[in-house]
Amino acid sequence: MLKYILKRTFIGVFVLAIVSAVVFGIFYILPADPARLACGKACTPELMDRIRHTLELDQPLSVQYGRFVKGIFAGRTYLAGTEAELNCDAPCLGYSYQNDLPVTSLLMDRLPATLSIAFGASILWLLVGLSSGIVSALRRGTMLDKFSQGIALGAASLQIYFVGLILQFIFVDKLAILPIPGYTSPFDSVSDWAKQMALAWFTLAFLLSAIYSRLTRAGMIEVMSEDYVRTARAKGLSGRKINSRHVLRGAITPIVTVFGLDLGALLGGAVITEYVFNIPGLGKLSTDAVANLDIPVVTGTVLFSAFFVVTANIVVDLIYSALDPKVRLT
Amino acid sequence: ATPASWVGPVPAKTGATKGGTVTVITQADFEHLDPARNYVGGTLDFYRLFIRTLTQYRTVNGKTELVPDLAADLGTTNDGGLSWTFKLRPNLKYEDGSKITCEDLKYGTMRSYNDDILDGGTTYAKDFIDNPTNYKGPYTDPNGDLYGVQCSAKGDEITYVLTQPIPYFPYVTTFGSFTAIPKAKDTKQNYDNRPFSSGPYKIESYDRGKQLTLVRNSYWDTKTDPIRWNYPDKFVVKMGADQNVIEQSLISDSGEAKTSVSTDTNIVTNLSKVLGKPAYKNRLFSFLSPYNRYYAINVDTVKDVNVRKAIQCAFDFKTVLAAAGGTNSGQYANSTIPPSIKTGYRNFTVCERDVIKNPEAQIAKAKAYLAKASDKKTTLRLAYRDKGVEPLRAAAVEQALKAAGFTVIMDKYPGSGYYSTVSKRGGDKEPDIVQTSWAFDWSAASGIVYALFDARTMTSTDAKSNYSRGNFADLQKLFAQADQSAPAAQEKILGDIEQKLIQDKAAHISIYFERSHMMSGSKLGGVQIDNGWGDLSVIGAYVKK
Amino acid sequence: MSNFLEVKNLCINFPTDDGLVKAVDNLSFSVEKGKTLGLVGESGSGKSVTSLAILGLHKGSRAQVSGQIFVGGVEINAGSESDIRKLRGKQMAMIFQDSLTALNPFYTIGDQIIEAYQVHNNVSKAEAKKHAIDMLDRVGIAEPQKRADDYPHQFSGGMRQRAMIAMALSCDPSLLIADEPTTALDVTVQAQILELLRQLQKDFGTAIILITHDLGVVAETTDDVLLMYAGKAVEYGSVRDVLAKPQHPYGWGLLTSIPRLTGDPDKRLAAISGMPPSMISVPSGCAFHPRCSYQSTVGPACLASVPQLLPVSEGDHHLVRCHLDVKTRVDIFNNQVAPKL
Amino acid sequence: MSAILKVTGLTKHFSGSKHGFFGNADLIQAVDGLNFEITAGEALGLVGESGCGKSTTGKLITRLLEPSRGTIEYEGQDITHLTSKELKPIRRQLQMIFQDPYSSLNPRHTVGTIIATPFKISGITPEGGVKKRVQELLEIVGLNPEHYNRYPHEFSGGQRQRIGIARALALRPKVIVADEPVSALDVSIQAQVINLMKDLQKDFGLTFIFIAHDLAVVRHFAQRVAVMYLGKIVEIADRDTLYSNPKHPYTKALLSAVPEVDPDAVGARQRITLTGDVPNPINPPSGCRFRTRCWKAQEVCADKAPELLQVGRSTVACHFPE
Amino acid sequence: MSTAAIATHSGIEGRSPTQMAWQRLKKDRSAKISGSVIAFFLLLAITAPVFTWIMHTTPDEFHPETLDPEFATNPLGKFGGISGTHWFGVEPRTGRDVFLRFVYGARTSLTIALAATLVATVIGIVIGLISGFFGGKTDLALSRTMEITLAFPSILFALAITPVLENVFEGWGLPPGNGTRIPVMIFVLAMFGWPYIARIVRGQVISLREREFVEAARALGASKFHLVFNQILPNLWAPILVTVALNIPTMITAEAALTFLGAGVIDPTSDWGAMLLASVPFYSINPTYTFIPGFALFLLVLSFSLLGDSIRDALDPRSSR
Ligand SMILES: Nc1ncnc2c1ncn2[C@@H]1O[C@H](COP(=O)(O)OP(=O)(O)OP(=O)(O)O)[C@@H](O)[C@H]1O
Numbered sequence A: 001m002l003k004y005i006l007k008r009t010f011i012g013v014f015v016l017a018i019v020s021a022v023v024f025g026i027f028y029i030l031p032a033d034p035a036r037l038a039c040g041k042a043c044t045p046e047l048m049d050r051i052r053h054t055l056e057l058d059q060p061l062s063v064q065y066g067r068f069v070k071g072i073f074a075g076r077t078y079l080a081g082t083e084a085e086l087n088c089d090a091p092c093l094g095y096s097y098q099n100d101l102p103v104t105s106l107l108m109d110r111l112p113a114t115l116s117i118a119f120g121a122s123i124l125w126l127l128v129g130l131s132s133g134i135v136s137a138l139r140r141g142t143m144l145d146k147f148s149q150g151i152a153l154g155a156a157s158l159q160i161y162f163v164g165l166i167l168q169f170i171f172v173d174k175l176a177i178l179p180i181p182g183y184t185s186p187f188d189s190v191s192d193w194a195k196q197m198a199l200a201w202f203t204l205a206f207l208l209s210a211i212y213s214r215l216t217r218a219g220m221i222e223v224m225s226e227d228y229v230r231t232a233r234a235k236g237l238s239g240r241k242i243n244s245r246h247v248l249r250g251a252i253t254p255i256v257t258v259f260g261l262d263l264g265a266l267l268g269g270a271v272i273t274e275y276v277f278n279i280p281g282l283g284k285l286s287t288d289a290v291a292n293l294d295i296p297v298v299t300g301t302v303l304f305s306a307f308f309v310v311t312a313n314i315v316v317d318l319i320y321s322a323l324d325p326k327v328r329l330t
Numbered sequence B: 001a002t003p004a005s006w007v008g009p010v011p012a013k014t015g016a017t018k019g020g021t022v023t024v025i026t027q028a029d030f031e032h033l034d035p036a037r038n039y040v041g042g043t044l045d046f047y048r049l050f051i052r053t054l055t056q057y058r059t060v061n062g063k064t065e066l067v068p069d070l071a072a073d074l075g076t077t078n079d080g081g082l083s084w085t086f087k088l089r090p091n092l093k094y095e096d097g098s099k100i101t102c103e104d105l106k107y108g109t110m111r112s113y114n115d116d117i118l119d120g121g122t123t124y125a126k127d128f129i130d131n132p133t134n135y136k137g138p139y140t141d142p143n144g145d146l147y148g149v150q151c152s153a154k155g156d157e158i159t160y161v162l163t164q165p166i167p168y169f170p171y172v173t174t175f176g177s178f179t180a181i182p183k184a185k186d187t188k189q190n191y192d193n194r195p196f197s198s199g200p201y202k203i204e205s206y207d208r209g210k211q212l213t214l215v216r217n218s219y220w221d222t223k224t225d226p227i228r229w230n231y232p233d234k235f236v237v238k239m240g241a242d243q244n245v246i247e248q249s250l251i252s253d254s255g256e257a258k259t260s261v262s263t264d265t266n267i268v269t270n271l272s273k274v275l276g277k278p279a280y281k282n283r284l285f286s287f288l289s290p291y292n293r294y295y296a297i298n299v300d301t302v303k304d305v306n307v308r309k310a311i312q313c314a315f316d317f318k319t320v321l322a323a324a325g326g327t328n329s330g331q332y333a334n335s336t337i338p339p340s341i342k343t344g345y346r347n348f349t350v351c352e353r354d355v356i357k358n359p360e361a362q363i364a365k366a367k368a369y370l371a372k373a374s375d376k377k378t379t380l381r382l383a384y385r386d387k388g389v390e391p392l393r394a395a396a397v398e399q400a401l402k403a404a405g406f407t408v409i410m411d412k413y414p415g416s417g418y419y420s421t422v423s424k425r426g427g428d429k430e431p432d433i434v435q436t437s438w439a440f441d442w443s444a445a446s447g448i449v450y451a452l453f454d455a456r457t458m459t460s461t462d463a464k465s466n467y468s469r470g471n472f473a474d475l476q477k478l479f480a481q482a483d484q485s486a487p488a489a490q491e492k493i494l495g496d497i498e499q500k501l502i503q504d505k506a507a508h509i510s511i512y513f514e515r516s517h518m519m520s521g522s523k524l525g526g527v528q529i530d531n532g533w534g535d536l537s538v539i540g541a542y543v544k545k
Numbered sequence C: 001m002s003n004f005l006e007v008k009n010l011c012i013n014f015p016t017d018d019g020l021v022k023a024v025d026n027l028s029f030s031v032e033k034g035k036t037l038g039l040v041g042e043s044g045s046g047k048s049v050t051s052l053a054i055l056g057l058h059k060g061s062r063a064q065v066s067g068q069i070f071v072g073g074v075e076i077n078a079g080s081e082s083d084i085r086k087l088r089g090k091q092m093a094m095i096f097q098d099s100l101t102a103l104n105p106f107y108t109i110g111d112q113i114i115e116a117y118q119v120h121n122n123v124s125k126a127e128a129k130k131h132a133i134d135m136l137d138r139v140g141i142a143e144p145q146k147r148a149d150d151y152p153h154q155f156s157g158g159m160r161q162r163a164m165i166a167m168a169l170s171c172d173p174s175l176l177i178a179d180e181p182t183t184a185l186d187v188t189v190q191a192q193i194l195e196l197l198r199q200l201q202k203d204f205g206t207a208i209i210l211i212t213h214d215l216g217v218v219a220e221t222t223d224d225v226l227l228m229y230a231g232k233a234v235e236y237g238s239v240r241d242v243l244a245k246p247q248h249p250y251g252w253g254l255l256t257s258i259p260r261l262t263g264d265p266d267k268r269l270a271a272i273s274g275m276p277p278s279m280i281s282v283p284s285g286c287a288f289h290p291r292c293s294y295q296s297t298v299g300p301a302c303l304a305s306v307p308q309l310l311p312v313s314e315g316d317h318h319l320v321r322c323h324l325d326v327k328t329r330v331d332i333f334n335n336q337v338a339p340k341l
Numbered sequence D: 001m002s003a004i005l006k007v008t009g010l011t012k013h014f015s016g017s018k019h020g021f022f023g024n025a026d027l028i029q030a031v032d033g034l035n036f037e038i039t040a041g042e043a044l045g046l047v048g049e050s051g052c053g054k055s056t057t058g059k060l061i062t063r064l065l066e067p068s069r070g071t072i073e074y075e076g077q078d079i080t081h082l083t084s085k086e087l088k089p090i091r092r093q094l095q096m097i098f099q100d101p102y103s104s105l106n107p108r109h110t111v112g113t114i115i116a117t118p119f120k121i122s123g124i125t126p127e128g129g130v131k132k133r134v135q136e137l138l139e140i141v142g143l144n145p146e147h148y149n150r151y152p153h154e155f156s157g158g159q160r161q162r163i164g165i166a167r168a169l170a171l172r173p174k175v176i177v178a179d180e181p182v183s184a185l186d187v188s189i190q191a192q193v194i195n196l197m198k199d200l201q202k203d204f205g206l207t208f209i210f211i212a213h214d215l216a217v218v219r220h221f222a223q224r225v226a227v228m229y230l231g232k233i234v235e236i237a238d239r240d241t242l243y244s245n246p247k248h249p250y251t252k253a254l255l256s257a258v259p260e261v262d263p264d265a266v267g268a269r270q271r272i273t274l275t276g277d278v279p280n281p282i283n284p285p286s287g288c289r290f291r292t293r294c295w296k297a298q299e300v301c302a303d304k305a306p307e308l309l310q311v312g313r314s315t316v317a318c319h320f321p322e
Numbered sequence E: 001m002s003t004a005a006i007a008t009h010s011g012i013e014g015r016s017p018t019q020m021a022w023q024r025l026k027k028d029r030s031a032k033i034s035g036s037v038i039a040f041f042l043l044l045a046i047t048a049p050v051f052t053w054i055m056h057t058t059p060d061e062f063h064p065e066t067l068d069p070e071f072a073t074n075p076l077g078k079f080g081g082i083s084g085t086h087w088f089g090v091e092p093r094t095g096r097d098v099f100l101r102f103v104y105g106a107r108t109s110l111t112i113a114l115a116a117t118l119v120a121t122v123i124g125i126v127i128g129l130i131s132g133f134f135g136g137k138t139d140l141a142l143s144r145t146m147e148i149t150l151a152f153p154s155i156l157f158a159l160a161i162t163p164v165l166e167n168v169f170e171g172w173g174l175p176p177g178n179g180t181r182i183p184v185m186i187f188v189l190a191m192f193g194w195p196y197i198a199r200i201v202r203g204q205v206i207s208l209r210e211r212e213f214v215e216a217a218r219a220l221g222a223s224k225f226h227l228v229f230n231q232i233l234p235n236l237w238a239p240i241l242v243t244v245a246l247n248i249p250t251m252i253t254a255e256a257a258l259t260f261l262g263a264g265v266i267d268p269t270s271d272w273g274a275m276l277l278a279s280v281p282f283y284s285i286n287p288t289y290t291f292i293p294g295f296a297l298f299l300l301v302l303s304f305s306l307l308g309d310s311i312r313d314a315l316d317p318r319s320s321r
């Protein structure tokens, strides 16, 4: 088990190394010169050169990458030994000259909003998705089933940005029962936090619970036709026990897997949701950074998101092995 | 005698009371708070709350004028404009109660020479002040001295020695490289996060990208300051809101929005909901901003003047302004110098018509010019920025040019870094037309024409802000003449230069001056339009009881 | 002794997209306590479907079940799911065909037996576990203490089948239905399992229905045999009658076509021609007629009418469904079939 | 009569799942040192319990698997390590019939295509064209030649198995390896297929390796029978000898475990019930692999693997043959 | 099993599994409806120029006269300027005809989504086949590549990489503007789409590789080429078709999302994602403008999903819901 985790972590780090190398390499062939961006309106060639030096763009790519990797594990300084020395503690994911801050602190700054979205929405969609899926499966073929699955099918075809705007139009502009979305720290005001997040939660949860409802229903129905469920009936178990102990237990594994991966992807930034609702999370940070070609931030966020994806993969595999006795971790 | 407007305190606003918190909502964080590094309109205006410069603009009862700030007068020059001497106000204090000295003022200028570390900011000090020893700034050159700035023995006067006569020098000293910073308090690039206050407020906390909180500076004395009020207890700047969100929350005017104002958000989308509606009359501030939206035609690549004239004629001012929001969002322009700068403004024609009265495209004329051209360049690369309505404006231009028979390559650039990219000379993707804008650095032709059209600012690889890359011998001769002229005469020459450049050389098309419509909450008073840099100013804001 | 299980006129149909599948047609049989009935027939002849009906497991599915099934005097087909549920496990239990899929892969073998035991016995988990280990021991699992905590996939096929049996027997059911318990197993393991079943029956007097298509298994383990073809009983009687003196052409075909360990190995096997019938369009009349060599002997009746399941002789317990008259049948058996056996 | 096929020391080890990142993979000793030969026109039966390596042996002989050790000689030629090109002409003569009639036919091909595949692959055009030959083959295996354009799903298991046989016969092979050809079939159909194969063997003089787990079926088909246990042959003898006088305890147990159909004969035979299952080929018992289930096992069985030796008319690998 | 019944039907021509699936599909009502909707959109996209002719304007033409001259963000007239000449109203600020932009937007969106699906499918099939068939080190390397590709935060990375690729593609001589942007989008979408198809193909190949009919062909001395293309590939079409059908809506969504986030086609070329993006500031003043592309996108994605479900059910009736 421990060996397995170590092995997976090793592979995960390998994947992240490749991701970071690719991201790094790609900006090497970027059309706009990053130094030029940092130089500002009144730029002189000398200043450009100095910025280029500060950004270390005058170094070979391999040196830049090497220092970057070192920064992640051991921290680093930019412009070491000069007057303008900048410290960037481990884990240092780069330094944003447009924000004049280490990327790590930017990420940490934005993380709470993203965490808020991810956890709020995931609780909602799990509750709604699972329960409607279970009810549908148990009442298969009834009007209730058809109705909820019809909605789920429709909802799964909707776009976050479209639903988000519609909901915002209804709840903020017309009914005015919700404030304009944004982010307030829950430590400042829990109610403001919840009210401002509500639309993001609902929108994400609406679309995702549709998917989970369908997934749950399909999984349950598939398990219901398994021979072992028939065995359970033949033992004389009650319907409720069969459904909870056998059917749900059998159907839960793929759901947990998908959930883990979804959550992992979401933690890396709910890009579209944050964009639509203007929530200052990782997704917004990264889209802004892309728009401004703030390369250290882009690199940092891509890597950070990939970290969540990779971690989610490992966690999912571990959970999977815990849930499915057939899977032996070696 | 000293004019009344030069001495503090500034006249009180009627109905204003002290106390409360004023919230300023902005879309973006200030680029820099370090005065030496800042060059952005809204910030220049805002940081006056805690930064005093040698001279500054004062706006009282809607009238803006240049007045001494740290200085006690607007400077005197005796050697033909080559050196300027300013008297300094006595008894000025920093936020810790220590005295503001002439040496601090000199140091404030000196540190701006270390622009490798303190990037951004204006380059005027470096451009104009005499520096025979090639001083590089205190970080690089700890023992060096800047010859061109000299304090009198008593420390009550400061003298700037220039390399050329600059008649408008007192305007230049409004910028942040002419503020006082005690050497001991200089934290280099970290100064950006916590400038040391000399104004009525000081920084309590600053969370980059999120929030800046200002509280009162008890050592500031209202009697020494003819410019600044100090009504609220606190200013809180909340950053990073979306344009639409700001528009909506200010219109809805609920909760905190009541005491909020946005100084960087022009109401565009929802303008029809508020403009001319009595309910918003008192809190909607509509004014002509100094921003001129214009198109530079690259004379390096579009060499034939007839082609450039064809381009000028093809432009449909109407669709371009519609894309920007219609006549409520802008006022047609023929030049970049606004009519309000009376000494420099010229009323001339573009494509032989008065564009203000007749903004439609002149397709027939465009085709005629194109037919006349010997070097028929019909494929044009239009550079524009992916920000706000700019892509739409570009599309309007594309359409107009196509109608005149041009082929247009649309070159969209990311939001930031646009200007530095399109000013690059040479290269295979150099734009033929640059969609851009300019706001004067001071309200004079000299604050516009030098920066935009003087070939001397350019290098072989960088056009700087001369996006049309104009370098015409006859015009350069006029520039040389202007350098040597007194302010009024200089303004006239600069006006001539612009007219020639647009009318004859056809290197430039100004489309409109932006109309700003900004809002404040209903419980906020004292918000005013400041014509110094053409901004909405919170310097006199107060919370209504 | 009265019959513990009594099935009367059982019909089971499945409506499908292709048509109505008449899986079981008018089936009647009974089993006494302590006796074993063999249910024999080729694939698709309705054996499993019948056994599921006895446990009432078709309830809630699309199957249409008619007729009467009495288990210990309770009528299954008329009872509600919750009533029948109480009988399952205790009065009647089942060993399923495929032990790999019939055991829940997510629970340990021990847990699954514990669950079965706790349904009908109000005992603590620890007690139930003790019982489960006992059961595993009884079915011959070595080190039951340890193996109880294994998951099904950690067991071999034979062990799984034994675990299934342990589970089915955990509440000492009065009726045990074993659906092809050994088909997937090797002969040596099959022998072990059959031995186990025999032993259990001897100890507890359980009534057993053994479903198989292996006549050898039938001969060795059952008392009575019900031979099914296309959902119908074609022959029903004691093992001795059905296997040694078969009276139906299908029975003859079956017996002569299977390779045996005795007799002349070089003799050609007497195969039944044709293929098993479709259950949707069952051949008219006698369902076996398209494959029957004696169709011409009988004439058009084979296609026209369904023969009755009748005693070979008055009062005999040996029932046959064939148009051939008794005399001809005996002749054919004696002259043509017996020599091949 | 000389051997058409001769197998010496044939061994196949599979590498199973790996343990850990740097760990070694398990070695599955699926087939371990087989020696036997088949004369032309003969049918050799190969019996044994599940997992004992029967299919692996079949696939090794047809060179579907690469042997780990040992040699295979076909008509005196060593074909153990021939390249696929060199093997091509030999493949035609060495064909295989598979166990599962459902997975052995490509569901997307028509019967015609399936039976014509051998011609296509070997690039042979038979006299009268491929189609005619395919239809002939269909007739030979007792199918309607007009079913040429149908798909496998339209046939029953027995019919599918006939299609598989027709495919194996297409190139007129000399040797056919039939891997449990009737195991998946219903009892009533099984006899049809056995009869068909027997007829074909006679008509075409085919040599058969007939793999099965059912001793009774093998008895009706093969003239000589080899019994395998856990990757090794434990006994080979001609049919009558083996069935009437088994020498290896395992053969004996196997024979006694087959249920007797005749109700009168039930109980007449002495039954030997083995305990436990076939051990894991990853970790086979030392010495004689059968010793863990053998009632005759003694110390020597654990120490020494018995050799295949001639005992009477049989060849047996046992320290204590009957 | 009704196999026996069919085998006794007279008639020599058999029905292939594909034909049977097609027959089942034809009976499926939801397939018919969703198929019609898709066909309708496709037709609209194909016949877009016809509407230009009918409406006497182009999707790019500015019509400032349809806008309030003072507030050009407000089209004159009700519901965003819906009228006989402008069926869906006009675009704020430009007065461009929304209906034409919608129709031409269908063109762009569908072209990009379908092309990306095609590219992703081809790459996915090739890599999946190689990986599944050859196994071993090749498989390990390719599987890792898939894993790494999937570890990329796709939307974000797509946004970041677009300008870079644009530069590269332009360097290869593609025309600037949308001439480059569209191929870049197709490339980017395909880049993150192929692993899904490759994974499925790989899984199928691995299971097919073990099937006895492949062994049978090998026993006949078939080349690898024959095994892959004659034996395995025909059995892959069904799962591939299902995956592709279910992938198209994902691609449409992704394309729109990318454009919505600003890495999509460049104005004036119209696209549904771009229309939605452009409508955002006006959603409260002019909801029609938001609703039209949003609803169309919804309808198209829903239809493709339904059709995908139907195709899956038809090809594999046992797996149905
Ligand atoms: N749920 C169902 N829906 C439709 N038909 C069914 C269903 N279950 C069984 N059948 C059909 O009923 C018939 C009898 O099936 P059953 O499973 O009882 O056969 P069996 O005798 O047990 O065969 P085997 O030996 O293969 O297990 C078959 O034709 C089968 O296809």
Ligand SMILES: Nc1ncnc2c1ncn2[C@@H]1O[C@H](COP(=O)(O)OP(=O)(O)OP(=O)(O)O)[C@@H](O)[C@H]1O
Pocket: D014, D015, D016, D028, D029, D030, D048, D049, D050, D051, D052, D053, D054, D055, D056, D057, D213, D281
């Ligand atoms: N490709 C393979 N990789 C790893 N192990 C294999 C492989 N093929 C077979 N084995 C193992 O080799 C052993 C012998 O397998 P084989 O298929 O030859 O048995 P068999 O006698 O044909 O059994 P059955 O009667 O079940 O068909 C088994 O333990 C099996 O798990």
Ligand SMILES: [Mg+2]
Pocket: C047, C048, C049, C097, C179
């Ligand atoms: Mg069955």
Ligand SMILES: [Mg+2]
Pocket: D054, D055, D056, D179, D180
């Ligand atoms: Mg096998």
Ligand code: NI
Pocket: E001, E002, E003, E004, E006
């Ligand atoms: Ni059929």
